[in-house]
Amino acid sequence: MRALQLVMALSTAFAATATAQLAAPQQPTQRLLVLPFQASAQDSAGSITLADAARDRLTTLVKSKVQVIPKAKLCEALKASGFPCDILLDDQQARQLARFLQVNAYVSGAYKKDGANLSADVRLVDITSSGMAASFMASNGNPGTAAALADAIAQRLTTVIRASEPIQACNDDRKKGQFARAKSDAAKALAVDPNSVGAHLCLATVYEAQRMPDSVLVESQRALKGDSCNGAAWENIARIYQQRGDTAQMVDAFIHQLCGEPRNVARRLGIAQLLRQMKEFDKAVEVLNEGLKYAPGDQQLLDLKLTICTEANNYKCALEVWLAKAKADSAVLADTTYLKPAIGAAQQVADTQALLLLTGAAVKHFPNNLSFLKSRGSALETAGMPDSALLVYREVLRRDPNDVATSLLVAKALIDRAVYDTAEARRKREAKDTVGLRRMQEAFAVRIDSARPYLRSGLASPDSGQRLAGAVILLTGGSKLAQAAAYDAGYVWTDSLLHLVAPKNAADTVGPRFQVRLNGSFWYGLSSTLTFGKEYGRVAKLTPKDKPPRCDQARDLKDRLLRTKSALQLGRRVHAPTVDQMLGYVAQYEKALPQLGKAFKCANF
16 A cells, blocks of 8 residues: 555656646747947946846847846856956957857947937847847937837847747758758748848858859848848858959958958958958058957067068058057067168158157167167258257267268258348348348358368269269258358359269250259359459459469459359259349450450450
């Protein structure tokens, strides 16, 4: 009897347990994670609130379809990884957390508040072929609340989730080779959600198995209507174009694929390398620059960008990398292997601020490096600091007196920093203060003349480039003197200049030397004409006892007038009205000179 009672009790208990198991609802097998959306610092609290509301609303709507990970479980996982519970994760962190929690899909995106308007760019990412994938914009109008926006998001996600069951069936049937049933399943999903990403992707795999590449392409493109950044769809598209031999379209598809994983450095590097091989340097740099927005200072991205920019001879692009490297790690500013190419790139693009930064660091860490000192002087000069540049150049020259190039730079700096006070000169002219005006001009001439000793080595250099540089400096000094009406000194400078750049032959009428000669001829002609009267008067007062003989000096005067006229005729291209006026004075001297020769009784005059 007791045995019978035990058997009956066990049977009753088993029956009760079985009944309870049959009565209990079956737990959904698909797991979904809802994460806070990316947002600005001031909108981060609103993003957390929105995500919490969307998660709660979605749990209510789809509790029989999917298991939505509760916030407590999310917080537990975040804290285990060293993060606070309420944190905004980027796309890469979101994907890692989703895999850690072993979910089938996750929701992320971006949240924005604009006055009373709330909006969210929502992305449902499928990571296990669950059929749950979509991207869409959600807005609750104006004015709105987080709760209303969360409901709009949850309602759209619910539609996608409802369509996921037939999509899973489609994938199962496709694996079994039951293509007709798979297409029927996909049609059911599309009836629920016409833009179902999963349905179109399942159809694409069916057509792929049936070797219908055109249909694979069409379905993959349709999938993008539901999720423009879907990686699987873009992968299919890229593969189809690769099979067709359309490399440009293939690469374009790979680039679009990055929008789903913008922080995927490895994939971005691979695409950039491919573009590099295709010589699509600008496009490769665009891909890398986009990656640097998400990962500023990433060494792999920067190194490849520098390589590509260098190959393309794009110095501006290369300089961007050098500066980014310094920003990421200031220690490189004490490394010559960094400083030399970085300064070179900055010099190529004439970036003054970059040059000041780089050369400043160079001379700070390597004060005895003459090359860095020269670059520093050049940077200061470019930045409009001639006094500071001059100090640096003189220091270089003190250490190496035979440095012709630096000697020329000192001469140039001395001339550049010499500024004539035109306003004060005008006041003195108006006040008829000829003595004061002459003192101003003489003082200015002294400042310009201080550069002449530094010009000698350049003007006598066997290097034609250095001689030309010296000629340009001579031209600058002579023109400045002439413009200050210091014509006596201006004549000396421009006379030396014309001897230096005299034509080598009749065909010597082009090139930089000719341009210097052309401009120098104008200023020489002006200075010579306006000082000729003084020289004519001096020679006219000579006596037979003066040395050198007065006839020789008269002939020199005649030769000077011929040179002056010839120079004016060439320099007329610079400013014809001024030259025509000077030629009028020359004509008067041409009439007077024969009388001087006759008075001196000069033979063959």
